[in-house]
Amino acid sequence: MYRNTSTPADDDGCGWFHLSPPRHARPAHSGRTKARWVVLGAGFTGLAAARQLALKFPQDEIVLIEGQQVGYGASGRNSGFAIDLPHDIGAPDYIGDPATARMNLKLNHFAQSMIRTWVADYSIDCQLRSDGKYQAAVEDKGLAVLQAYRSGLDKLGQPYEMIDARDLPEHLGTSFYRQALYTPGTMLLQPAALVRGLADNLPANVSLYENTVITRIEQGDKITLLHADGEFVADELLLCNNAFASHFGFLPGRLLPVFTYASMTRPLTEEEQARLGGKQAWGIIPADPFGTTLRRTPDQRLLVRNSFSFNASGQAQQRFLDRAARQHRTSFDRRFPMLANTPFDYTWGGSMCMSRNHLSYFGSLAPNVYAALCCNGLGITRGTATGTLLANWLAGEQDELTAFLLSSPGPNRNPPEPLLSLGVNLNLNWGQRRAGLEA
């Protein structure tokens, strides 16, 4: 039996969620439902897995369970970069081993093409754009990262453009950065609108239950998932609930719920847009992984994302949110003095599932229990790809991408509590302090 020790509880401040086209959440579950397949977690990974299972097993009923509303969890809270390039923050050139990097590139392209197709086929209004991304630096060590990443991209044969301080305001408005490496393949999107749109366009043999929090999983001949008002009885379970899988006792101590935070302004007035200058929409990721991500959205809001905390429960905590909001103000005003004090309409946080060795989990965790977990902060593409491939694998299909995922040793083990929290917090605080002006 796997009893849950913590359940999802995100804050209510997510701008993407509140600004999404309206939809009616599917009703919560009650009573007893039997199905061959149950998918737990309706973020990018679970939505992709449920959809693909439905296509591979058209005669079967697939149940998809979400503890909150779709889009309220991390998949609707992120910065909306569907990144094509390998982004190994553990490797000095962000690329690492070229053979592994090539497979990750293929995985990401696979996911991007699915996202593009779904958005077009279902007319999902999620501001999807092929704008690419700027990786920008202001500190000396950030500049060194750009040089290293550039050599990594040469190694992979991927296109880029190096843009110097003088030319950057033409692109971004701000003259804060000293250099940026532009890569054209990243897609930018409104993540909550996308996952909510996907939830409303699932195949007919998928039953989605929202606001249904699973509190216990029992394993016998069948797998029973219990919640306050009933239970699901399944033959096979797919865990797509990110770090919360460890709260059921799976991969104990290996999945780290590291929170990061974002704030979003009101729409800029035309006069403010003119004061800012630069292109109409863009996305910047920091050279230093502890630095600041920025978006200028197509509806002319600016988004700032930085700050980290280790919330071992996986739940939001107000004091970290307040601390992040203060940092967002500083980071924003530093970069946009021409717009200083533009108010934020929204501030929120969300959980990334990280592992110490930056590896994900894909495969079988126990008899009839399968999982695609731990996207290490890159779940838009990785979750979409791994959810789909998990379903393909369960349908007996194997290709080079599945073989690649199955061959991964997965997230490594960490020391037990309280050493774990102590170590992760030290690491996060040290990283954020060292980021200097990149934060």
Ligand SMILES: Cc1cc2nc3c(=O)[nH]c(=O)nc-3n(C[C@H](O)[C@H](O)[C@H](O)COP(=O)(O)OP(=O)(O)OC[C@H]3O[C@@H](n4cnc5c(N)ncnc54)[C@H](O)[C@@H]3O)c2cc1C
């Ligand atoms: C501020 C921020 C910025 C980010 N920026 C980016 C970015 O630009 N690009 C990118 O690719 N990634 C980004 N990420 C990471 C990305 O959001 C995650 O990698 C992605 O959401 C993982 O998707 P997932 O479907 O695997 O898991 P999740 O989105 O975490 O979905 C799992 C779902 O399971 C549900 N669940 C958990 N336990 C239970 C239970 N017991 N019962 C029922 N339901 C349960 C949760 O409510 C949740 O909705 C960012 C994250 C944050 C927080």
